[in-house]
Amino acid sequence: METNKFNGTNYNDxxxxxxxxxxxxxxxxxxxxPLPTALPEGSLPEERLTFKKWYxxxxxxxxxxxxxxxNEIQKQYDRLEDVPSIMLPMKDVYVVPKRxxxxxxxxxxxxIKMAERSSVHSHxxxxxxxxxxxxxxxxxxxxxxxxxxxxxxxxxxYDPFIVSYNMNGLEKSIHELIxxxxxxxxxxxxxxxxxxxxxxxxxxVKGKGARRWKRKKGKRTAVIATTSTGGVPPAAPKGKGKRxxxxxxxxxxx
Numbered sequence: 001m002e003t004n005k006f007n008g009t010n011y012n013d014x015x016x017x018x019x020x021x022x023x024x025x026x027x028x029x030x031x032x033x034p035l036p037t038a039l040p041e042g043s044l045p046e047e048r049l050t051f052k053k054w055y056x057x058x059x060x061x062x063x064x065x066x067x068x069x070x071n072e073i074q075k076q077y078d079r080l081e082d083v084p085s086i087m088l089p090m091k092d093v094y095v096v097p098k099r100x101x102x103x104x105x106x107x108x109x110x111x112i113k114m115a116e117r118s119s120v121h122s123h124x125x126x127x128x129x130x131x132x133x134x135x136x137x138x139x140x141x142x143x144x145x146x147x148x149x150x151x152x153x154x155x156x157x158y159d160p161f162i163v164s165y166n167m168n169g170l171e172k173s174i175h176e177l178i179x180x181x182x183x184x185x186x187x188x189x190x191x192x193x194x195x196x197x198x199x200x201x202x203x204x205v206k207g208k209g210a211r212r213w214k215r216k217k218g219k220r221t222a223v224i225a226t227t228s229t230g231g232v233p234p235a236a237p238k239g240k241g242k243r244x245x246x247x248x249x250x251x252x253x254x
Contacts, residue, residue: 006069011094012101018068022061030054030061035082058083102137105130109149116155120185124178127153131174146174158184 006014022028035058039051061083066074077086109130114123127150134141151162161184172180 027057027061030057030083034084105133113153114155120181
């Protein structure tokens with residue numbers, strides 16, 4: 001509640017968090033039922049115990065509610081003694097109709113686009129969160145529609161994945177689709193290092209270049225391939241000393 005205090009614009013989210021906290025404490029009933037004003041005559045011990053607990057829980061819940069508001073809003077309600085007298089006016093003023101929330105969420109869901117080279121996992125989690133919110137709001141969309149919108153939100157580099165997915169007629173849940181996209185990203189979007197093409201093997205370029213040693217009759221020649229040669233070392237120049245050419249340098253020592 002500390003990180004999501006009620007500020008006048010987040011009533012629905014704040015109310016959800018408040019119910020989670022109060023349900024954990026078995027005090028959620030205070031939000032929904034009117035506070036009893038007095039015990040009936042001849043009440044049983046169990047009824048008196050319930051009455052006492054209700055007032056104690058009301059006091060605790062009131063404190064939680066006020067503490068989870070910003071200072072400005074808190075000042076509007078801190079004179080009220082019971083929870084219902086706080087919550088009823090707040091509901092009239094701040095509650096956002098579900099119709100408005102559903103419209104705003106649907107607009108975001110259909111309009112969101114993933115940026116090229118950004119994390120497909122983060123994008124998938126965001127889309128999944130919107131799907132769950134639309135389900136709670138009873139938006140009436142089915143799994144196929146959710147899948148289509150998620151695929152349409154991907155950048156151009158995912159076109160091969162989309163073509164393959166549709167051609168194979170795959171039927172996946174949203175969780176399965178996100179996992180497939182994460183695997184696709186791992187195999188196709190990782191950075192490709194420059195490669196040295198040797199006679200029998202290849203090796204990765206480290207730093208500005210990589211070194212391959214050749215032995216010639218007591219001489220040792222180091223040929224350094226740089227990015228300007230595409231990672232492929234040219235033939236080493238003949239002669240002693242140090243000689244530099246485009247994209248490489250050759251160093252000989254005896």
